[in-house]
Amino acid sequence: MLENKRGIIYVISDSLGETGELVAKAGKIQFNTSISDIKRFPFVLEKEQIDEILYEAKEDNSIVVYTLVVPEMKEYMRNKCDEYGIPAIDVIGPVIDALRLMTKKEPLYEAGLNRRLDADYFKKVEAIEFAVKYDDGKDSRGIKKADVILLGISRTSKTPLSMYLAHKNVKVANIPLVPEVDPPKELFEPIKGKIIGLTNDPDKLNHIRIERLKALGLDYTANYANMERILNELDYAEKLFHKLRCPVINVSTKAIEETASIVLSIIREGEQL
Structure with missing residues (x-):
């Protein structure tokens, strides 16, 4: 039965995924050995990549932690997770939404800006x-x-x-x-x-x-x-x-x-x- 399996956290990002992994680790540590693994998937920029990852995730007792900034990709992620019945947490979305309200400006919605090397x-x-x-x-x-x-x-x-x-x-x-x-x-x-x-x-x-x-x-x-x-x-x-x-x-x-x-x-x- 799925409820008897130790959980897996899938971290999905359009950049390196370090932020999502840190959040996942911070949560995981509160549950001792109940969560077996954290799987990180960086540079997810195509819907096909989401399909492949979630196809695997739905077979596990998993949740998805994601840091995607492109609205179309975020929506696709939410819909797919809903379809497969996978709990999903948007880590960076609420922060961007709050900053948009504060600044009265629209974000760039560009992936990997914090890692862009000039x-x-x-x-x-x-x-x-x-x-x-x-x-x-x-x-x-x-x-x-x-x-x-x-x-x-x-x-x-x-x-x-x-x-x-x-x-x-x-x-x-x-x-x-x-x-x-x-x-x-x-x-x-x-x-x-x-x-x-x-x-x-x-x-x-x-x-x-x-x-x-x-x-x-x-x-x-x-x-x-x-x-x-x-x-x-x-x-x-x-x-x-x-x-x-x-x-x-x-x-x-x-x-x-x-x-x-x-x-x-x-x-x-x-x-x-």
Whole structure:
């Protein structure tokens, strides 16, 4: 008998169906094991798809939770559920109706608007992937492709700044500066991007590096945190910045957002030249 079968919730959506599934889960949790499953059917845009799903649902002890916005599809869903005797819940319809009364405007009735991806989204994703690929000097070829090339010794906020700028759709490559390692030759060749140096105060670098070593369980008296070593690295970086004639930002008293704002200003100034 159907009444002895554990129930199944069918979630049907013209988008991903996440909203309907969350509502179904919120209801299901109140009934312990009485409901066996939630089946989600995303991107249901044709009546034939509704037919196929409900043909299966009518054989189960089921209810339908749906998030459809196109009126014709909603009506078809209601009629079919009535025909098969399947209880159906329109999750988003009452919200749209209430908003229509409040705004005195007609909704767009377009499926999947909350998931529509615009060009800006793809630019952001591309910039984030770029920042990851060309982080910490992994591949110097990124210098030729980047909008901004950040140079600095260890613990000058190169990586967090790169990721923050990536979320502003800026492609960033960052290069660590080490006195014993020659800088990439691409820095001295014609490039489209803007080279920017990052520096920090010696005392702050000393403190940050000691804490970093402690966090890694390493000897905090190692050469990495030695003040003489830090001063040597800063001197090396300063000479390279001078050679490249690039702007330099001291990050010692600046939040990432503030440093990023300065970088964006430098980019805009360069575009106006």
